[in-house]
Amino acid sequence: MERAKLSLTKRTTSLWSYVNQPEVLHTILNPLYEPNNSVIWPSVAPMSFNLWSNVYLRWVINQKPEQERWKAVTTLKEREKELRLFAGRLRRRLL
DSSP, rough: HHHTTTTTTHHOOOOHHHHHHHHHHHSSOOOOOOOOOOOOOOOOOOOOOOOOOHTTTOOOSSSHHHHHHHHHHHHHHHHHHHHHHHHHHHHHOOO
């Protein structure tokens, strides 16, 4: 009742309109994610589970080493993408 009275649906915007902006989206996407159109069958083996440390270990004071590792992984993934594109251009040049 109070929400309708204040017309909140007309005065608020969705979080998704912010998150989906390209300059914001690239900062929160997983650099290891690779789109896949086929059915994904997740492994439920115990060794396949990973702790989501940013959520479950957020009270740990020094997360800098993990953040640095994540940045290194992101950098390597971007470099791999560049090298794949470069290799494709070289292949086309040979043909």
